[in-house]
Amino acid sequence: MNTFLLSLIDKRIEGAMIRFSQLPIRSSLLSSTHHELLEKLTKKVIDTYISFFQSVDMAPKEYYYGESTLIKIFNLSDLNRKKLKNFEKKLINLVTDPISPSVIPVYLPLHKSAQIFLYTGIGILDSPCHCVIFFLYELSIPRSLIGYSLSTLHYLETALDQVSNDEFSKSKPLRKLAADYGKNYNQFQKDCKDYFGDTFHQFHNKMKMLNVLDDILFTGYSFKEIAYRNDFSNYNSMYFLFSRKYGFPIHSIPRLLTEI
Structure with missing residues (x-):
């Protein structure tokens, strides 16, 4: 897999999360009783794209998709940024307006020595409790499988x-x-x-x-x-x-x- 194909897949998933966050979701869905539905739909979107990329042989079998949901919850009224890990700080930086109820698209690429990771999903800003809940999924591929495009x-x-x-x-x-x-x-x-x-x-x-x-x-x-x-x-x-x-x-x- 070369850098062009990896970049294409990442950009399409990023675009999908942005479009998902912009859907006319009823404000009632942002209540705590409906978080489960948004989590389910987020997974459905990512499942669909990953299945497509595998079906048309754009993503190799080594392109790992962690199907379990990584959930991160932050209380914005009592948040100590100094105690946050670097990844958590990146998530919090995505919250630009802590007042208006909204769905936040998440696209966070991380490079480590042997693996290239992408964390994607959504954040749900819940203004009544002044917190944000992130539903995330991990995608990764060994760096050794990436060839550079001429x-x-x-x-x-x-x-x-x-x-x-x-x-x-x-x-x-x-x-x-x-x-x-x-x-x-x-x-x-x-x-x-x-x-x-x-x-x-x-x-x-x-x-x-x-x-x-x-x-x-x-x-x-x-x-x-x-x-x-x-x-x-x-x-x-x-x-x-x-x-x-x-x-x-x-x-x-x-x-x-x-x-x-």
Whole structure:
């Protein structure tokens, strides 16, 4: 696994926690009796992303996901920062407004000598008791399994962005796209294998699938609308890619707006 793929996975999980925290959660859910529901939904979001990354072979089996919840509770009215560990201080620094009830996205990468860790989840600011409760999950991978991406291959990110966002480039033949970057077709695909771990077309499809995953989880769009928004010709082609090619049934993805 190279640094590009690790960074991509981390950023998508970070983005997912931000979007989750921004959902129109009813204020009543921030009462203590509903903390359990938010904890359950947080785990459901992380479970879904990790399962997806494993299903499409973006995350290796050594990418560890601790499925048990790490719970941290802090009383903000009686908090001695000097007694906090460094990790706890990082969590408390995420509390920018201790008055308004809110859900706080958590994304804390930590590097140790042999492992790279990511702690992610949410914090629930409970103003009546003036405390914050964090529901966290640990992701990690041995540093020895991370290979550094060659800087000469960074052009592939530009090519991917070009095909994803430029209407003219979406229909451009791959040989022509490769020539735009001074590469012949075979060298271009070899570079893709080294950088993306996949052919250009297959990796582009996986990025489209990630965007579909975001839309299903965090919006109320219909499946047909989601297919159209993410450049699939129709729902059936989107369904085939998820369910048949990668064994990740599209209907297994939670629709959070129906649960909050």
